Amino acid sequence: MNIYLVGGAVRDGLLGHFHLAHQRPDGTAHADRDWVVVGATPEAMVAAGYVPVGRDFPVFLHPVTREEYALARTERKTARGYHGFAFFADPSVTLEQDLARRDLTINAMALPAAALDADGRFDPNDPRLVDPYGGRRDLQAKVLRHVTPAFAEDPVRILRMARFAARWPDFRIAPETMALMRDMVAHGEVNHLVPERVWQELSRGLMEPRPSRMLAVLRDCGALRVLLPEVDRLWGVPQRADYHPEVDTGVHLQMVLDLSARLHAPLATRYACLCHDLGKGTTPPEILPRHLGHEERSVRLLRQVSERWRVPRDCRELAEVVAREHGHIHRSDALGATAILRLLQRCDALRRPERFEQVLLACECDARGRLHHEDRPYPQAARLRRALQAALTVDTTALAQQEQARHPNARDLGPRIGAAIEHARQRAIADALRGD
Structure with a gap:
């Protein structure tokens, strides 16, 4: 042998x-x-x-x-x-x-x-x-070229080609190979991909140095419209007027993903970056370019994507938090202690502070993934970290014992304890942010 x-x-x-x-x-x-x-x-x-x-x-x-x-x-x-x-x-x-x-x-x-x-x-x-x-x-x-026409027999190869393009941004796809990929899409081969392989290749592509190229290749051959129509619809949709309206939402998404790679974000964060703005692709034309209510639409659409391709739970849960709350996090520099505590609670940050770090990273990528914003600071993240650390310093056990000692026979002891903890956390956050 x-x-x-x-x-x-x-x-x-x-x-x-x-x-x-x-x-x-x-x-x-x-x-x-x-x-x-x-x-x-x-x-x-x-x-x-x-x-x-x-x-x-x-x-x-x-x-x-x-x-x-x-x-x-x-x-x-x-x-x-x-x-x-x-x-x-x-x-x-x-x-x-x-x-x-x-x-x-x-x-x-x-x-x-x-x-x-x-x-x-x-x-x-x-x-x-x-x-x-x-x-x-x-x-x-630096050419990506198929070996034989048998390339067309396996639709996974379209995803692999897109992933390799994201790995080597300076490689080009041979014109005859791109033509073959378009024919494969036109003949319906992509419609028969199994969810496990789609997610495997998409997740690998998201972790490459230039994930935007994966989307570009899939869009160029028509596969993005079949596999991720929610993402494909973002091209041609204008961004908000105060965020360089000459750049549409699809281009913004590519910039966000590439920044997530530059910041070495983990997979769950990159998936959240991919899905956080899906609702903008369904914004009614009469309210463009403001995208009112796109957060809830994004949550609904990303659930469809996650179900279709059997996305792991940690990725889908993080993506939902980011889709729902990224606007509030961007505007958190204007929030007071009470509103910030509510925001932290909605993000489950008090119970899962390590995941909240990923939420903040995804939001930072969204904020900086715009023309001339790539190197700007994102002070909202530091402010929310201070608020969270302050809230976590509250001794909830001691507060519960104090309330129990004061009201040993109260029927509403539970709500009293909860209110005391809430009040203490608000005070701690207010103290931590005083002077901002």
């Missing part, structure tokens, strides 16, 4: 970013590497100590590193969607045939295992590089 490193590990190594083969304490490797075995049978793999784990096609775990090794295979389209494939794995399948089923030329390169050193590095100029489809050339030219 002949073993080859394939795919992203080869591509990244040629870019100077090696997937090193350091091991976890339990002895298993954590490097994200794909291996292909040519000329072997399942029986031969088992005899060599590999453990079979693949359900749809022969995949095996290495007996020491526990990395996955797949037999070289071809695939044939049998139905619409991501799962509509039949696979053929046989010792007669060549490495070139296996590489032909991959999505992009830059992912369709391979190196024999012997070309790697003990850490997983290799010489980028090693003549043993297998590159039948011009992947190195496209990598040097």
Whole structure:
């Protein structure tokens, strides 16, 4: 049998970013590497100590590193969607045939295992590089290009292309590849994507350095209109008149997402940035550009998105808070202690202060994600942090004991305790913000 490193590990190594083969304490490797075995049978793999784990096609775990090794295979389209494939794995399948089923030329390169050193590095100029489809050339030219017309058989590849565009903002998509993606959308392939794969690729794209490019690519090929019509509707909708009306809401969204990446925001915050203004896409024309009531519309629409793509609970809950409250947070510098306490309570900040930090970060991205606002401060966040810390210093246990001592037989003891705590928190916030 002949073993080859394939795919992203080869591509990244040629870019100077090696997937090193350091091991976890339990002895298993954590490097994200794909291996292909040519000329072997399942029986031969088992005899060599590999453990079979693949359900749809022969995949095996290495007996020491526990990395996955797949037999070289071809695939044939049998139905619409991501799962509509039949696979053929046989010792007669060549490495070139296996590489032909991959999505992009830059992912369709391979190196024999012997070309790697003990850490997983290799010489980028090693003549043993297998590159039948011009992947190195496209990598040097910074071009994202499909390998064969079989690209069109898997709609997930549209999402992967958009994600790669977000990862490498200086790469361009080959015109023929974009044309193929548009044809795929026109023929309805995107309509058959399963929620788990859509969210997997969208979430990865949101975490790339330039998430705005993911939206741009999906919009360019027409897939955004199918997968996220709530987001697609934002383009062409004017922003508020006092926020550079020459920039529409879709462009604003792209700026917000890119700022969230620049500030290294976690996934839940970036998802909140994606969904916080969805209601502006349904603003009645007669009240433009003020977008009155868009917060509640945004909450309703993001719930649709979250349900459709089975978004994790932490992401959807944070997004709802940001969509509902971001306007109040932007205007919180004019609020007094009582109103601020109400705002903190609606955000569940007293119980979940760590999540409130993410809420503030999303709001900061929204405020600064505008023309000429990128480097402006966001003092609302610091002020609300001070207010929250002051409210959290209130000793609620001591207050409860005091009320119980004063009114031991009161039937309304619970409400009395609640009112005392509320009053104490308002005083603490007022003291903390005195002089602002």
